[in-house]
Amino acid sequence: MNKTQSVESFYDELSNQYTELIRKCVPRYEEIFYNLFHYIPSGLKPRNILDLGCGTGNLTAAALQYYPTAQIHALDISGDILDECRQRFAGISNIHYHQQDFNQLDFKDESSFDLVISSIAIHHIVDADKAALYIKLHGLLKPGGIFVFADQTSGMNDEIYQKHIARWKQEAFKLGSTQENWDMWMLHQTAHDYHSPTVWHLDQLRHTGFAAVDVIWKNIMWSVIMSVK
Numbered sequence: 001m002n003k004t005q006s007v008e009s010f011y012d013e014l015s016n017q018y019t020e021l022i023r024k025c026v027p028r029y030e031e032i033f034y035n036l037f038h039y040i041p042s043g044l045k046p047r048n049i050l051d052l053g054c055g056t057g058n059l060t061a062a063a064l065q066y067y068p069t070a071q072i073h074a075l076d077i078s079g080d081i082l083d084e085c086r087q088r089f090a091g092i093s094n095i096h097y098h099q100q101d102f103n104q105l106d107f108k109d110e111s112s113f114d115l116v117i118s119s120i121a122i123h124h125i126v127d128a129d130k131a132a133l134y135i136k137l138h139g140l141l142k143p144g145g146i147f148v149f150a151d152q153t154s155g156m157n158d159e160i161y162q163k164h165i166a167r168w169k170q171e172a173f174k175l176g177s178t179q180e181n182w183d184m185w186m187l188h189q190t191a192h193d194y195h196s197p198t199v200w201h202l203d204q205l206r207h208t209g210f211a212a213v214d215v216i217w218k219n220i221m222w223s224v225i226m227s228v229k
Contacts, residue, residue: 022055025175031219032150036148037062039216044114045067049072051074051117051118054075075099078099079099103132105136107140112142114142117148119149120150120151122149124193125194126194130196131208144229150223150224151222152221154195168221198218
């Protein structure tokens with residue numbers, strides 16, 4: 001089984017409990033979402049939004065609150081996770097579902113999105129693939145469009161990174177995670193996660209051609225990063 005299939009299988013298996021587990025794992029989870037949308041320019045009225053790595057639809061649900069009339073394209077590698085989304089948003093006609101790998105995004109129309117959002121998903125691909133993804137997203141955004149995402153990051157050196165991990169474990173246990181939960185996430189992280197320094201993302205986005213980039217919120221190893229085309 002290759003790495004892509006393994007990531008897909010992992011989230012297929014977690015699909016019906018993902019939201020519960022992630023809320024017990026990620027400190028200040030709701031605050032991440034609040035800040036992801038809070039700093040989007042008030043003048044942006046997105047008609048087409050891409051939710052990259054939608055999971056069970058937590059970020060999609062937030063996007064619906066802020067932009068209820070937008071066409072939202074929910075994309076994930078896991079078919080079972082997308083089925084959870086379909087059930088969650090049954091009867092809502094402005095959500096469209098795409099089972100795709102980040103490395104093989106397939107949208108026919110370039111410059112087709114006003115807003116691209118993502119939450120704790122991009123770290124599942126290696127840096128070279130992140131760089132290629134940013135190029136692709138820059139092409140998919142309309143002029144003036146926004147790419148804003150939350151993700152796990154590392155640190156400027158391994159000592160800081162390991163301190164991040166230790167603090168994360170403390171906070172996760174405060175939220176109700178068990179040792180079994182923690183061991184599961186760490187096993188997954190070892191096999192499939194590629195955390196990069198926050199500054200790496202900023203440099204790469206600038207190199208890609210985004211006109212402005214910024215870290216708009218950070219807590220331990222979670223960063224919310226915005227870039228404007």
